[in-house]
Amino acid sequence: MSSSSPSGSGGELTERRGIPAAKFIQDVETYLSQSGLDPNSALAFHQERLQQYKVVEMKLLAQQRDLQAKIPDIEKCLEVVATLEARKGTGEALLADFEVSEGIYSRACIEDTDSVCLWLGANVMLEYSCDEATALLKNNLENAKASLEVLVADLQFLRDQVTVTQVTIARVYNWDVHQRRVKQVTPTAIAAADS
Amino acid sequence: MQQQGSKSGSEMEVTWEDQQNINTFSRLNNRFHDLDDEIKSAKEKCDNLEDAGNELILADEEMVRFQIGEVFAHLPRDEVETRIEEMKEATCKSLEKLEEEKVSVVSQMSALKKVLYAKFKDSINLEED
Numbered sequence: 264m265s266s267s268s269p270s271g272s273g274g275e276l277t278e279r280r281g282i283p284a285a286k287f288i289q290d291v292e293t294y295l296s297q298s299g300l301d302p303n304s305a306l307a308f309h310q311e312r313l314q315q316y317k318v319v320e321m322k323l324l325a326q327q328r329d330l331q332a333k334i335p336d337i338e339k340c341l342e343v344v345a346t347l348e349a350r351k352g353t354g355e356a357l358l359a360d361f362e363v364s365e366g367i368y369s370r371a372c373i374e375d376t377d378s379v380c381l382w383l384g385a386n387v388m389l390e391y392s393c394d395e396a397t398a399l400l401k402n403n404l405e406n407a408k409a410s411l412e413v414l415v416a417d418l419q420f421l422r423d424q425v426t427v428t429q430v431t432i433a434r435v436y437n438w439d440v441h442q443r444r445v446k447q448v449t450p451t452a453i454a455a456a457d458s
Numbered sequence: 459m460q461q462q463g464s465k466s467g468s469e470m471e472v473t474w475e476d477q478q479n480i481n482t483f484s485r486l487n488n489r490f491h492d493l494d495d496e497i498k499s500a501k502e503k504c505d506n507l508e509d510a511g512n513e514l515i516l517a518d519e520e521m522v523r524f525q526i527g528e529v530f531a532h533l534p535r536d537e538v539e540t541r542i543e544e545m546k547e548a549t550c551k552s553l554e555k556l557e558e559e560k561v562s563v564v565s566q567m568s569a570l571k572k573v574l575y576a577k578f579k580d581s582i583n584l585e586e587d
Binding site for chain 1 (some may be wrong): 470471472473474477478480481482484485488521523526527528529531
C-alpha cells in the first residue's frame, strides 16, 4: 500500500491498511486559504470524514469481538486434547457428561485413543493424532492472537485520526466564530472613529 | 481606534505536540475503560473459583464433574482440587497485573490532564460525561 500524499508535520503515516490518516492542521487560516474552502465547506468535509471513520470503527469492533470469542474456544479445545493425551498411557476411559440439546445431558465413555477429530468449519471434520491436533490448534491460537494484536493497533490508529478530526472541526468552528465576531466589531469601531 | 483582532479564549493555537497529547489521553482513556471491564471479569472468575474450591471441600463425592471445554469430565477429587488451585493462581496473577496497569494508566492520564488544562484551561474538557 503506497502513500501518495506527503506525510503530516509529525512525520506520521499517511494511511494504514486502507484507513486514510487525518492531516494535522498547523494553522487554520493558512489551511483554509490553501485549500480554497470556506469554513462551512471545510466543516462539512471533516464531518463526513468523521462519519466514514465511525463506519470503519464499527467494522473493526465487530471483527475484534469475533476474535475475542474465538480465542477462548481454541483454548478450550487445547485443554480437552491435553486431557485426552494425559490419559493415553493409563488405559482408563474418561467419563464425560456432554450436552445433547439445551438442558439435556448424556454420558460418554471416551476410551483410550490416539486420535481426535477436529471441526474445521464448512461442514468438514478431520481426524488427527493428538500431537497433530495440538500443533494445529496451537497454530490457530497464535494466528488468532496475532490478528487481534494487528486489529487493536488498527483501532488505536483509527481512534487517533478520529480525535485529530474532531479537534480540527472544533478549531475551524472556533476560528469561524472568532472571525465573525471580529467582523462585527470592526465596522462599529470604524464608524465610531469616523464620527 | 480600530480594535485589533485580540486572541480571545476561542482562538487557541494547537500545536502538533498538543494534538499528540490529546491523542495519547484518548488512547489511555479507552485502555482505562477496557481495563475496568477486564478487571471486573477477572474478579468474577476469581470469586467463582474460590466458591468452587469451597464447594469441593464440602462435597464428599469421590468423582467430581469438572468442566473441560464444553463437556463435564468425571475426574477424581484430588485432580480437580489441583486444577482449581492452578486456575485460581493464574487468574489472581493476571488480576494483579491488570490492577497495576490500571494504576499506571490513571497516573499517566492525570499527568496529561495537568499539561492539557494548563495550556487550554476552559477550552478543553477531559472529564467523563
